[in-house]
Amino acid sequence: MDMGTVPLSHYLFLSATLFVIGVTGVLIRRNAIVVFMSIEIMLNAVNISLIAFDRYMNLHDGQIFSFMVMCVAAAEVSVGLAIIISVFRNKPTINLDEFNIMKS
């Protein structure tokens, strides 16, 4: 390994770090929109891993897969934000601890 190139493990550590930050955000924040943003961070962290393995093994499958991840992220965000809006219409808060309208 010459000094100029980045080892694969660095990309994987970046990916793991971002994923852990995303998990932390989901766990400690109660604002529903920020929780959604943390889920986006996690999806992006997975994309880094996929693309890094692609580059180091000379494949394209990971890029296709991260394309699919982006599709799923777009679908998830549009439906999730629509759910937040429709819940907000019933009860004007986005604090997840107060989302208990399904509880009878």
Add this chain to the structure above:
Amino acid sequence: MELLIFYPLASLCVLFALGVVINKSPVGSAMSLIAMMLGLAGIFVLLQAHFIAILQIIIYAGAIMVLFMFVIMLLNLKDKGEDKNWLSRDKNLLLTVLSGFLVAGVLYKIIEITSSIEFNSPALLPETFGTVRQVGTILFTEFVLPFEVASILLLVAMIGAVVLAKSKVD
């Protein structure tokens, strides 16, 4: 040379990701997230995935974040809906320790796998690696079924969002 680009980009990404979690106002979180997406696009360029880097900017930093900002503005959130006392919520020590072991185990496995010889240096890439033509060719030949399924997924999500968010008719 690559290292000199990688480390500033990676540290910026981590800082902005922390900014998303720590920031008090949702607008600030969204701005940090946009900056993180742009940094990740830079990292994708570094990994020779030009097509995915452009998609990252267009879809994530463009479309998805505009949707987030739109909802934040629409709901007009000042600082209600956020608790300041997440540190004082009840904790589960056993789960904390177990998840700590999980993270340590995953990191150990990453080190073990990537320190083997074959991943130490990047593969020699052809000129066309990661270009739109190359990725598109594979997308429309080998992965054409997942591609069509993804389009159906997006259609379903669009219909679902319209149905969920439309005002009540009854």
